[in-house]
Amino acid sequence: xxxxxxxxxxxxxxxxxxxxxxxxxxxxxxxxxxxxxxxxxxxxxxxxxxxxxxxxxxxxxxxxxxxxxxxxxxxxxxxxxxxxxxxxxxxxxxxxxxxxxxxxxxxxxxxxxxxxxxxxxxxxxxxxxxxxxxxxxxxxxxxxxxxxxxxxxxxxxxxxxxxxxxxxxxxxxxxxxxxxxxxxxxxxxxxxxxxxxxxxxxxxxxxxxxxxxxxxxxxxxxxxxxxxxxxxxxxxxxxxxxxxxxxxxxxxxxxxxxxxxxxxxx
Amino acid sequence: xxxxxxxxxxxxxxxxxxxxxxxxxxxxxxxxxxxxxxxxxxxxxxxxxxxxxxxxxxxxxxxxxxxxxxxxxxxxxxxxxxxxxxxxxxxxxxxxxxxxxxxxxxxxxxxxxxxxxxxxxxxxxxxxxxxxxxxxxxxxxxxxxxxxxxxxxxxxxxxxxxxxxxxxxxxxxxxxxxxxxxxxxxxxxxxxxxxxxxxxxxxxxxxxxxxxxxxxxxxxxxxxxxxxxxxxxxxxxxxxxxxxxxxxxxxxxxxxxxxxxxxxxxxxxxxxxxxxxxxxxxxxxxxxxxxxxxx
Numbered sequence: 001x002x003x004x005x006x007x008x009x010x011x012x013x014x015x016x017x018x019x020x021x022x023x024x025x026x027x028x029x030x031x032x033x034x035x036x037x038x039x040x041x042x043x044x045x046x047x048x049x050x051x052x053x054x055x056x057x058x059x060x061x062x063x064x065x066x067x068x069x070x071x072x073x074x075x076x077x078x079x080x081x082x083x084x085x086x087x088x089x090x091x092x093x094x095x096x097x098x099x100x101x102x103x104x105x106x107x108x109x110x111x112x113x114x115x116x117x118x119x120x121x122x123x124x125x126x127x128x129x130x131x132x133x134x135x136x137x138x139x140x141x142x143x144x145x146x147x148x149x150x151x152x153x154x155x156x157x158x159x160x161x162x163x164x165x166x167x168x169x170x171x172x173x174x175x176x177x178x179x180x181x182x183x184x185x186x187x188x189x190x191x192x193x194x195x196x197x198x199x200x201x202x203x204x205x206x207x208x209x210x211x212x213x214x215x216x217x218x219x220x221x222x223x224x225x226x227x228x229x230x231x232x233x234x235x236x237x238x239x240x241x242x243x244x245x246x247x248x249x250x251x252x253x254x255x256x257x258x259x260x261x262x263x264x265x266x
Numbered sequence: 267x268x269x270x271x272x273x274x275x276x277x278x279x280x281x282x283x284x285x286x287x288x289x290x291x292x293x294x295x296x297x298x299x300x301x302x303x304x305x306x307x308x309x310x311x312x313x314x315x316x317x318x319x320x321x322x323x324x325x326x327x328x329x330x331x332x333x334x335x336x337x338x339x340x341x342x343x344x345x346x347x348x349x350x351x352x353x354x355x356x357x358x359x360x361x362x363x364x365x366x367x368x369x370x371x372x373x374x375x376x377x378x379x380x381x382x383x384x385x386x387x388x389x390x391x392x393x394x395x396x397x398x399x400x401x402x403x404x405x406x407x408x409x410x411x412x413x414x415x416x417x418x419x420x421x422x423x424x425x426x427x428x429x430x431x432x433x434x435x436x437x438x439x440x441x442x443x444x445x446x447x448x449x450x451x452x453x454x455x456x457x458x459x460x461x462x463x464x465x466x467x468x469x470x471x472x473x474x475x476x477x478x479x480x481x482x483x484x485x486x487x488x489x490x491x492x493x494x495x496x497x498x499x500x501x502x503x504x505x506x507x508x509x510x511x512x513x514x515x516x517x518x519x520x521x522x523x524x525x526x527x528x529x530x531x532x533x534x535x536x537x538x539x540x541x542x543x544x545x546x547x548x549x550x551x552x553x554x555x556x557x558x559x560x561x
Contacts, residue, residue, distance in 0.1 A: 067299045081307040087544045089494035091512040092533045096317045203496045228411045
């Protein structure tokens with residue numbers, strides 16, 4: 001299982017083409033990378049996508065989980081509806097979204113014009129393409145976050161909540177001082193998982209925009225794919241892979257340390 | 267930090283209580299929350315409804331400029347027309363073979379490896395285990411290039427094994443099995459060993475039957491991943507005759523260009539197997555996700 005990872009580190013130091021020989025070029029691939037404007041744009045797009053998807057899916061997921069944690073009719077059915085997108089292939093989701101976000105015949109623009117709002121050029125404009133992808137991602141990932149939060153909420157002993165109620169804590173206080181701190185390990189894990197998922201995103205973007213219009217939705221993994229399988233530059237593709245891997249590691253370690261500090265402080 | 271794969275008894279009693287209350291509608295704050303949740307569920311379900319509504323609509327209705335949420339007639343012929351445009355039969359056959367063989371192989375390897383990590387002590391076990399868990403962090407695209415090189419050097423491009431073998435051992439699955447087995451009493455294995463059972467015999471007749479709940483979760487998840495897998499087949503399956511269903515869908519995107527009824531019909535067909543699996547095994551699904559989040 002590690003061979004590909006080590007191989008990827010090694011290849012990033014070589015000048016490989018898909019079928020050709022390899023020569024050792026040291027850090028030249030990385031220097032090329034850092035002077036390539038598209039790489040930086042992919043980098044920024046990845047940040048945009050992560051910032052747009054992680055807090056929203058987690059926040060909405062928590063809200064719905066809290067709602068579904070109550071005794072409500074049809075709770076199991078509702079939970080299933082929220083969860084269903086998780087098990088659908090991203091290619092299928094991409095196709096459905098392409099049709100829904102279609103500029104002239106898509107249902108979304110039809111609804112907008114019906115209520116007398118201007119139609120939005122969802123996927124054909126550089127400004128709206130990324131928000132469209134973010135909306136679709138929220139749809140896909142909401143159920144996952146909801147289920148994980150729901151499991152954590154059900155593990156909280158009801159005595160704690162009851163005791164606070166007896167002491168006269170308002171529902172906001174009960175959430176803020178009992179539920180939220182108890183959810184901290186879950187939230188921590190979800191942040192990491194969601195960031196990993198967001199950095200992984202590929203299928204959806206390939207089907208919906210293929211990185212366009214222009215390079216407005218090209219994210220880092222898209223850039224890897226382009227370099228490796230369209231330009232045949234295996235070496236420089238591996239270099240992006242290494243950058244991505246180091247980023248993820250750095251993020252996890254920093255975040256882990258920060259969250260440990262904050263729990264120690266409390 | 268423990269993954270538990272056990273029937274959630276607390277929830278079951280909850281449900282029974284819920285069933286009693288089902289007859290009366292919630293009141294006050296609960297009613298507002300309930301209505302909000304129902305609306306949210308409506309929004310969540312709408313894209314799937316729209317896919318269905320488009321798939322069965324007479325094709326001419328799409329581009330009239332008129333806009334209707336409910337199709338005026340049901341045109342089931344959309345399905346057979348779209349089916350004929352590409353060798354979908356081959357795609358489904360490839361997908362089913364890959365999903366079935368891949369799932370059996372992966373589940374078996376994960377069980378063996380998880381059992382070894384849980385019950386055998388060997389040099390460097392913990393280091394190897396932690397290293398293996400850390401591979402969960404690596405996006406597949408990072409190792410895509412080296413994986414492809416290995417696959418092509420083994421001559422497995424366009425072969426189902428080029429998709430199945432690289433995914434043979436899954437860190438998530440090994441982790442799940444290991445956590446499940448770690449609490450199993452050692453005496454079970456030791457008494458069998460005294461009776462002269464071989465190591466594999468112990469695994470096969472003692473450990474496996476105890477693993478049923480975790481096998482269910484593993485099977486469902488692995489099947490879903492294999493069925494929906496896209497990136498690896500995209501680079502290794504280059505001939506149309508070796509395409510899987512997701513690859514076919516991606517290819518169809520260009521082919522059906524404005525034929526949205528056909529595209530939606532094929533999309534609908536492709537997700538039906540997963541929907542059936544989901545409806546039947548919903549409980550294990552949710553439990554698996556929840557427990558993976560608890561680790």
